[in-house]
Amino acid sequence: MKQPSSEPIWTKDFILVVLVNLLIFTVFYSYITVLPVYVLDGMDGTESQAGFVTSVFLLAAIILRPLSGMIIDRFGQKRIAIISVTLFTFSAFLYVFIDNFYMLLALRFFQGIWFSIITTVTGAIAANIIPKNRRGEGLGYFVMSMNLAVVIGPFIGLNLIGKVSFSNLFLLFSIFALVSIFCCLPLKVKEVKGSTSFAFTLSNMFEKKVLPIAIVGLSISFWYSSVISFISVYAHSLNLMDASGYFFLCFAATMIISRPFTGRLFDRVGPGIVIYPSILLFSIGLLMLAFTSSSVMLLLSGAVIGLGYGTLLPCMQTIAIQSSPANRSGYAIATFFTFFDTGIATGSYILGILVTFSGFSNLYLLASIFALISLYLYPWSRRKSKSGANNPASAIH
Structure with a gap:
């Protein structure tokens, strides 16, 4: 069993990057x-345009x-963080x-x-700030900020739609983005020297050592897309809309409560003891959704999926991050989230077609079964990573 490091995680710089x-x-x-409602009500658009x-x-x-990894390497983590947050904020004010509608699409692409x-860059900065022996725990806290946003963002949007104008809503979101600039400016970043070339080759755009775990991530995000894309529509079909607003609140609660324990377990014992039970819980949560008929069952499934x-x-x-060299952390995160985002995007589209034939209950039943494929993909990814490692520094510890 690994001994925990005494180095702190919650430093000033870590708190700042988590806030960003x-x-x-x-x-x-x-x-x-908010935007789908804005397209429908504010622009008189169609459902397909809203999506x-x-x-x-x-x-x-x-x-x-x-391309993010190359951009970060070429210009430096802090500089790219400030530039990207500033332009994201600028685009937020343009809403x-x-x-x-077509100007909105152009703006969405620009902001994307x-x-x-x-x-990508905030993940790389966080990884470099966190003590190496506490990365599992530290990155767990960092990623938790994303999951908290799943609750905070929709809560603000759903509660203010109809009470304030869309212009004022967009202005509020812009102020949130503006605050992130002020959190970014005082960040002290220890730059890791990498390549400064812009060679558009697969090996330079992707971190190949990350591909095995990225494939596992794609398989998980594909089925998770059924939750973020359809949970509100599913709840509406069950006449559980009042409860649906608390689904992600339960999701976040179990995630926050379990995070310190699972993060330390990851660092001290290893990833397998955390990942295998988590895949099973994810599958069980989807299965519970398939048989949901009450508010209690819906919220309980949210708690299990969150866990x-x-x-x-x-x-x-x-x-x-651990499977790649320190100077390739930006590439590692970019590679992982390229696959992860692709899983959500393709899952939303394919499962959206499937649900018209199967219905929501059968969709979640199918998702719960196929999510278990990751129980086989994960050990495959570990074997693949270890067999592909050319030196000790590239291996997963």
């Missing part, structure tokens, strides 16, 4: 909640992810003036570019 991540993801999830405003944003993020780079999925994401991100 929390604010950016809060704005992101607020838009996901497309999220798809084009994710498309930009997926396209730019592979106040947009009243044309900077979102992709921000979320499973909320633990898996930081664990997989930690493995991605």
Whole structure:
């Protein structure tokens, strides 16, 4: 059993980068909640147009992810963090003036570019700040800020829609983004020297040592997309809309409560003892959704999914970083989230088609079964990573 490091995790710089991540993801999830309603009510758009405003944003993020590592290496982590957060904030203010659907799509794509780079560079900064022997625990806290944003963003959006104008809502989101700039400016970042070339080759855009765990991440995010994309519609079909607003609150509660314990267990014993039970819990939570008929069952499934999925994401991100050299942390995070975002985007589309034939209960039943494939993919990824390691520094510890 590994001995825990005495070095602190919650330093000033770590708190600042967590706040940047929390604010950016809060704005992101607020838009996901508000923009479809804005397209339908404020622009008299269609349901397909409402869905497309999220798809084009994710498309930009997926396209730019592979380039993020090179950009960060070329210009430095702090400089890119400040530039990307500033341009993300600038684009946030532009929503106040947009009243044309195609201009909105262009703005979404533009903002998606900077979102992709921000979320890559903040992960790399956090990984470099956290003591090496406490990365599982530290990155768990960092990723928890993303999961908290899943609750905060939609809560703000859903509670203010209809009470204030869309322009004032967009202005509020812009202020959140603006605060993230002030959190970013005092950050002290120890730059890790990497390549400064812009060679557009697969080996330079992706960190190949991360590919095995990235494939596991894609398989998890594909089925998780059934939750973030359809939970509100599913709850509506069950006449449980009042309870659905608390689904992600239960999700976040179990994730927060379990995070210190699972993070320390990851660091001291190893990832397997955390990941295998988490995959099972994720599957059980999806199974519970398939048989949900009451508010209690819906909220309980949210708690179980939060415990499973909320633990898996930081664990997989930690493995991605540990499996790559220190000077490739940006590439590692970019590679992992390229696959992860692709899983959510393709899952939302494919499962959206599937649900029209199967219904929601059968969809979640299917998701619960196929999520268990990760029980076989994870040990495969470990074997693949170890067999592909050329030196001790590249191995997963």
